Amino acid sequence: MSRSQVTNYLRPSTPEEALSLLRDGGKSARYVGGGADVARTLSSDVTTLIDLCSLNLSSIEERPDGTVIGATATLNDVLENKSVAKVCGGVIVEMMRKVGSPLLRNIATIGGTLASAHSWSDVIPLFLVLDARVSLYDGEYQTLALADLYRSREEFTDQILTAVTIPVTVPGDYAAFQKFSRTAYDIALLNCACYLHVDGGRCSEGRIAAGGTPHLGVRLPEVEAALRGETLSEASIENAAHVARDTTQTADDRRASGGYRKDLVYAGVKHCLHEIAGKVKA
Numbered sequence: 001m002s003r004s005q006v007t008n009y010l011r012p013s014t015p016e017e018a019l020s021l022l023r024d025g026g027k028s029a030r031y032v033g034g035g036a037d038v039a040r041t042l043s044s045d046v047t048t049l050i051d052l053c054s055l056n057l058s059s060i061e062e063r064p065d066g067t068v069i070g071a072t073a074t075l076n077d078v079l080e081n082k083s084v085a086k087v088c089g090g091v092i093v094e095m096m097r098k099v100g101s102p103l104l105r106n107i108a109t110i111g112g113t114l115a116s117a118h119s120w121s122d123v124i125p126l127f128l129v130l131d132a133r134v135s136l137y138d139g140e141y142q143t144l145a146l147a148d149l150y151r152s153r154e155e156f157t158d159q160i161l162t163a164v165t166i167p168v169t170v171p172g173d174y175a176a177f178q179k180f181s182r183t184a185y186d187i188a189l190l191n192c193a194c195y196l197h198v199d200g201g202r203c204s205e206g207r208i209a210a211g212g213t214p215h216l217g218v219r220l221p222e223v224e225a226a227l228r229g230e231t232l233s234e235a236s237i238e239n240a241a242h243v244a245r246d247t248t249q250t251a252d253d254r255r256a257s258g259g260y261r262k263d264l265v266y267a268g269v270k271h272c273l274h275e276i277a278g279k280v281k282a
């Protein structure tokens with residue numbers, strides 16, 4: 001981005017005002033959250049930035065239906081929040097520590113992270129398995145499952161993501177996250193997240209997802225089916241990891257081959273399930 005190309009930097013105070021400014025600006029206007037992506041990827045026709053951080057949407061609240069994270073909360077706000085730390089034994093905190101560097105997490109917002117929908121996002125696979133719901137404004141307020149948002153579109157146009165809600169953790173809920181990258185601050189070669197509800201020693205519900213395959217993070221229904229009703233034994237974990245390797249769609253890119261990614265998804269699912277098995281026994 002050439003800084004001189006941006007001639008208007010606007011700070012609306014409501015989502016209604018922000019949407020109207022974006023619609024007025026057309027292709028020359030763009031929302032900005034923390035700006036980590038916008039600063040690197042702004043196309044030359046954008047002359048107006050609409051700062052969503054002025055919308056007063058940065059609170060994180062524990063409500064009866066879950067933890068509601070405002071869109072402009074930074075990734076470090078999320079990492080340091082006590083309600084977030086209670087979700088599935090602290091799995092969100094564990095994952096956030098692996099997102100970029102502390103400097104990046106100080107500026108990147110949760111809204112910008114979900115809206116930018118990077119295929120290698122560490123947040124998306126974990127939020128998919130935690131059954132996160134997103135609140136949006138596009139002239140009307142609506143809430144939908146994060147998975148549905150990405151099913152219909154991979155990028156936002158004029159919708160404003162206002163919050164994301166992570167459902168309450170109940171006894172028997174367990175989750176784990178695994179990221180493979182070349183260095184601690186690098187983006188993922190592949191990542192995976194597992195959530196299981198264990199009842200009477202058996203998995204009564206499971207959601208498993210992988211990202212950076214190198215496609216956008218998605219659930220792995222065949223692996224979920226392989227775990228349904230199973231106890232977490234060496235055999236069932238090995239079987240689920242094999243199913244992940246056999247059924248996950250991977251491809252080559254400049255970071256890794258599709259074949260290597262198959263090995264990573266096998267190792268990632270196995271690691272996550274072992275971690276959960278350890279927590280169930282504890």
Ligand SMILES: Cc1cc2nc3c(=O)[nH]c(=O)nc-3n(C[C@H](O)[C@H](O)[C@H](O)COP(=O)(O)OP(=O)(O)OC[C@H]3O[C@@H](n4cnc5c(N)ncnc54)[C@H](O)[C@@H]3O)c2cc1C
Binds near residue numbers: 104115159160186187
């Ligand atoms: C050096 C570096 C390292 C990184 N490492 C990792 C990593 O290890 N793991 C990982 O998962 N990610 C990583 N990222 C990605 C990073 O998390 C995202 O780029 C960042 O979260 C974007 O958030 P932001 O608030 O800065 O978004 P912005 O740059 O402000 O916006 C990104 C996009 O989303 C739109 N937008 C922003 N907020 C909203 C909203 N509330 N509603 C609708 N649209 C909105 C903007 O218009 C823009 O199109 C890295 C990024 C960088 C630059």
